Amino acid sequence: MRIRIGATSDIGRVREGNEDSLLVEEPLFAVADGMGGHRGGEVASRVALETIQRLFEERTGTLAEQVERANRAVFERSQLDREVAGMGTTLTAALFEGTHVRVAHVGDSRAYLFRGARLRRLTEDHTLVHRMVEEGEITETEAETHPHRSILTRALGVDPAVRVDEAVVEVGGGDRLLLCTDGLTGMLPEARIRDILGQIADPQEAADRLVNEANAAGGVDNITVVILDLEESTGDDPPSTATTVGWAPPTPPEPGAVPRPPARARNRIRLAITVGIVVATILVGLVGVRLFLDSQWYVGVSDGQVAIFRGVPAEVAGIELHSVVVETPVDAEEAMALEIYRDLDEGITAADRQDAEEIVERIRVDVARAAAGGS
């Protein structure tokens, strides 16, 4: 099989830096969408992709294991370097193995298979709104424009361990694979993405068109697109060393970019994992726990008010693993009356303090909107 590649990463029209990264290292391809203030997102996505690339070259572990190691690498870096504390990243990787492609995935970047004019999503978003769709609380269409669609339930680098989704899909000549960050899917409906993939044969042209249209639609986020076209090898084409065409290097990130505040939080799944890890960590050493807890932030309820906490919303052996940092004037009961915040008392995890403050602000706005007559 021969692979023709189109790839591009664009800052978009609103962000001041590009926190997305991409990896094009046939037969391994990946996109990552970093988050976390003060260059954190940029570092997180880059460290994650560099790690899987290195492990792949060393032939260490399976793709899913490489992604787990990338998680660990981002997590450790964020523990060591205050400048990037609390950073995280999505990661969606595709590894071609003969007649199959193996997809490993964490977060809300996506992999799609375009075949015979149909676009099939190969990954599941690890987002709060996806869970709400699964539970029948909102429709798929509502999810596309939901104000909280970027709240992740899983990301790389946030905890010492992460669960990686993996899928293996049979592929053949004529198939087109798309890897992209949410800067594309948040701007263009899938029907439009499908049409462009169907209309433009050249993978680089198609990638550029997708980015241009996402920018024309607002370009509110960084946009990264990798398109992989599979062609049956001709007789003299060695299958595993196929040449690549149409590949252009990604736009380098803006130097000295102003950090974009993180706009994401993770929720209960992550908390459950966190608590498990905290329990294990306590057995290892209280100093480690202290450092770990100091780096954790969440939004919860204190004395009937929405509050920002440091630590995790749990207690172990009667010891509370958190402390209130700020009690806000926002009434917790009014917030929890809104479907999306109904579990607020269990805590909404934040990447850092700034992220926690942003979550509070979103809650405040939503509560005010509901009070003003919104549903």
Ligand code: MG
């Ligand atoms: Mg993004």
